[in-house]
Amino acid sequence: MNNQQQIVKALSMLQLAYSTDMSVERMKLYVTMLGNINPVTLEQAVANLINKCKFLPTIAEIREECTALSAYVNMHDEVETAQTAWEKVIKVAGTYGYDNGKEHLEGITLQAAKTIWSSFDPRMGHEYNEASCRAQFIKCYEQLIDREKHRQRMANAIKDNHLLLKAREKAEHEKSLISAGQKQIEMTSTGNLVEVAKDPVDGTEII
Structure with a gap:
């Protein structure tokens, strides 16, 4: 069948x-x-x-x-709640400190923690506000979870569409080139932003 x-x-x-x-x-x-x-x-x-x-x-x-x-x-729904993730961040910050704590976090928890991590800097003195940090972390964490779920839905939707998969792969490749500094974004005379390859460096000119 x-x-x-x-x-x-x-x-x-x-x-x-x-x-x-x-x-x-x-x-x-x-x-x-x-x-x-x-x-x-x-x-x-x-x-x-x-x-x-x-x-x-x-x-x-x-x-x-x-x-x-x-x-x-596939256990995609077995994601930590925002409150559980926050408790982990607090524990890690208290155990390993500002300088080393992030090394013990990963995934979405780490991404969300980066937005408030400077608050754990001891040089901040008494400026640390746990309620404010918690609210900011939870908001960011939940947004990241929603974004990941959306990404998974889109990936599942196009997994058998070879044209869209190719377009996605091309976009990811272009993005990696920009991140690596091999492409740059310039504005045309009409005001549109376009990606262009950087001019190759002439080694003889540097010498």
């Missing part, structure tokens, strides 16, 4: 449960739009939705259920 046949099999339960709503044309659309989802995940998602939906689930609802299942199976 090929992948498309497995997708059809997973969605066939919808025809039985919502026979008056699932026309042949609509079934074809569902198969096309949901064809990049793992058939095993899709079948379980459809079963879950049939048990709780009085009306035919939309494509978007099925995708959301598949995303939730995948997140659970």
Whole structure:
């Protein structure tokens, strides 16, 4: 049984449960739009939705259920709460100090901690305000979590679209060149920003 046949099999339960709503044309659309989802995940998602939906689930609802299942199976939802991450930051700062504490943090916790880490500098004296730092850290942490979830959703959405994957790879390559200083951003006469390769350095001129 090929992948498309497995997708059809997973969605066939919808025809039985919502026979008056699932026309042949609509079934074809569902198969096309949901064809990049793992058939095993899709079948379980459809079963879950049939048990709780009085009306035919939309494509978007099925995708959301598949995303939730995948997140659970792959432990993507096992992310520390912002409060737990904050408690870890406080403990690390107290144990290892301002100079060495960040070495004991990682991932999103580290990224969020960098925004308030200067507050742990002993040279700040009595300017440290824990309530303010905590609020700033939690806000940043939650924004980073949301951004990562969005990135994962986008990555899953285009994983089978070779054109979009190539475009993404090209963009990542261009960004790495800019970060490495091999490209620079200049403004054209029309006011648009463009990326241009830096002129190669002539070694004879330096000598």
